[in-house]
Amino acid sequence: MTPDVIFDQLIGAGRVSKLTFSWGGNPGVGSLHRFRDAVENAWPRAIEIEEHSHAGMAARYSAGASGLPFGTLRGYRGTDLLQFAENVRLIDCPFTGQKLAAVRAINPDVSIVHAQRADREGNVQIWGIIGIQKEAILSAKVAIATVEEIVDRLEPVPGAVVLPAWVMSAVACVPNGAHPSFAMGYSHRDNDFYRDWDRISSDRAAFEQWIERHVIGTPDHSAFLDSISMTASGGRSGI
Amino acid sequence: MTPDVIFDQLIGAGRVSKLTFSWGGNPGVGSLHRFRDAVENAWPRAIEIEEHSHAGMAARYSAGASGLPFGTLRGYRGTDLLQFAENVRLIDCPFTGQKLAAVRAINPDVSIVHAQRADREGNVQIWGIIGIQKEAILSAKVAIATVEEIVDRLEPVPGAVVLPAWVMSAVACVPNGAHPSFAMGYSHRDNDFYRDWDRISSDRAAFEQWIERHVIGTPDHSAFLDSISMTASGGRSGI
């Protein structure tokens, strides 16, 4: 739905051939410059895009999680999205005759979400703003969670969602794995990073230097965090 | 979905002209005798029935809560339900051509649910097994909650759903208002009542005596509970 700076990095590194999305910006900051450069100038390569509204994408994931081939919503009608979006058709309500939008279900090959914790059996617990993470997992063919912590027992938390171990393909402990986003109760949103990204990503050379040093040049997430002077809890270290 | 002993009372008292449902039994006990007597023998009057599966009813309430005219599910196909149920049509998936069931949205004139508590503004909090209570409220034209307790502030509870005051039409404090069912953390399921109901309801005269004395003959819920020697917390008093 909302590819943000991580997707911008993938796009800038030329690792994306197609992006399906509903909002491609740097939240609270502005543009995703690598995304724009790819769409506007085909740099470093052309990418195919398929775009929807949030409501449409949400309906697609829900349909995918439900084992239905499509979802239905009041949407798209009268917009130019309808003209360019694949996987949207207008259908008639069999009772009222109203025209509604049908959107094709999404069943990703792989979904990866970041959660607060898992127990040793692999049951995953997420709380706070849940977003579409449950549907992302339940619609996927392979479902992976990274978690802040692995615990003996998941204590109930208000507003928490638990995904049973048997719907997960793999669970890995990756502290601050949502960086630069946050995991409620564990890490903070790295607002500086989002702002800095605007500067780094607006210049091709600066981007290439950055991705080389911090992503390609680091063996794992923890080394990546070190390289940007970020602690696992989301605080700025050293500098 | 699951009319149980309360609906049996309404049916036996002749106050029901039509019942839309998916399972009409006395949970863990057996038949709803007043329901059966109405359907099999039109006593005290004939009732119209419209029946679905649970999944179909759930899809109907969800569609109603979503402002959609219909819901879609894999269901009904091959069953005789399709032959008798109004408000079910087979539709074709516009992407895959698969046949699916479309069910007409339900938007009840009035929905009443029982919840644990509300705050003084009228925000309603329900926890435990939530069932379809959220959809019942959000699909209704008039939405009423009875609650065990009214509190100054709703403390977060794991697994709780909060319905904001502005979606509720009215909230009333009715301790043990779910009787003979229960409100988790407040009252217990009155298993004896469900068992006794089998005996009371299987005889027309016994039923009429019972409803006269305990329902028509009592001014409110608290007096009703007294009349069956039930305390507000769900324990048996006196006898």
Add this chain to the structure above:
Amino acid sequence: MASDGKPTADDVMIVNAARALGDLARVGRATCFVGIGLPSTAANLARKLYDPAPVLIYESGCIGSKPTRLPLSIGDGELGDTADAVVSVPEIFTYWLQAGRIDVGFLGGAQLDRLGNINSTVIGSYHAPKTRLPGAGGAPEIAAAAGRVVVVMRQTRRAFVERCDFRTSVGFGDGPGDRETLGLTGGGTGLVITDLGILEPDPGTCELVMTCLHPGVSREQCLDNTGWALRFADDLGCTMQATDEELEMLHRVRSGVAS
């Protein structure tokens, strides 16, 4: 158990249903959609007897319930308190059952026909029924979507019929290929456990045939208690006698001390 210490017909059904679930759990995670009554007893017995244990899912939205006493209703608080997750009713039917996440669905009914279809709606005609039953509940979609449906029912001539008075839940419809035509994603009626033995569908015709008898049950008893011209498997087997361990655990599950 009956007063003579021998297992009752229900005990034998329940023990065999639990075994079937245990077998399925051994070959992968057996997520089991459970109704109240015999299925719930059998599923909880299996949960106590076998490791890996089946995952119990109740249509009220409880996933991974581990009740310490048998619930009286699918809304029993115990099912939520002991669950890994509790979800709404719309969600349990969409994200979990319809999505194909249920390996085993336990069903019962008033009538079962030769092709594994089930009636839990009416005996007699729909508009002037002889007996009005509670109705569909979750059964049609369990029958449609569960990887394998296990039916637990007492075998009688009135219940085991050539054709159901009302088809509430589809087994194999009118015969081979029907499930595919109807777009039913699950496997259909895979096992019928009765007080006399076990029936399974013939892979060619989908007709339910007797594949096992319980100890001491004769073919004649089966024929007398079946409303169609019942066939027996060539390699007709015999179920294992309920063991003391099974019966003891069943007793503990029933009396709520098996936690």
Add this chain to the structure above:
Amino acid sequence: MASDGKPTADDVMIVNAARALGDLARVGRATCFVGIGLPSTAANLARKLYDPAPVLIYESGCIGSKPTRLPLSIGDGELGDTADAVVSVPEIFTYWLQAGRIDVGFLGGAQLDRLGNINSTVIGSYHAPKTRLPGAGGAPEIAAAAGRVVVVMRQTRRAFVERCDFRTSVGFGDGPGDRETLGLTGGGTGLVITDLGILEPDPGTCELVMTCLHPGVSREQCLDNTGWALRFADDLGCTMQATDEELEMLHRVRSGVAS
């Protein structure tokens, strides 16, 4: 505020947007679907200034958020922590927005046309854009379903266009009757608040006409900064100067001390 203590153009827009929300809250509960940026600032300002206060709803699923500092993203933890309820993203769009429970939707965009349609997708052609914008997000369904859409945008000739390069969100489509034909359940673009004044749709033609100017703004400025032949209401009004109380509270909302 600008360094001279005078309100900036953004301040004036935000104060007027907050007032509009306050007015709506006075005539019933104003449930307001809020995006990040100017709309969120205006909605939070209204929440502090008015009683009854509007109910803030964020597309991340937060209902009734009462943030003590302005969020930087719709996923800001503060929005969930201070909410009456947090629901999933599919639910916020179905049970809440699509169901017609949102009274006011705040929207912005890169282009707004004469008939209140909004572009937040591309400037130029879709397949070879001059500027690729972030895209639709929640806007199309807010524009479709909210009881009233309030657009907050700086008025320039490039932004206020005869026809959007891309129609991301429908205001009045191609004219009167279009919303009904398209089955759009909400009221459409009811108010456009700019740095120059306020535009409202003509009830007959749906064309946006200037109904109010901010203090000190001339008709010429408006004409110069609008890409279509802008009309002015016969009873063209003037918005009230931002008060010290409003500007002080806006400052506190921005600096996160307004809790």
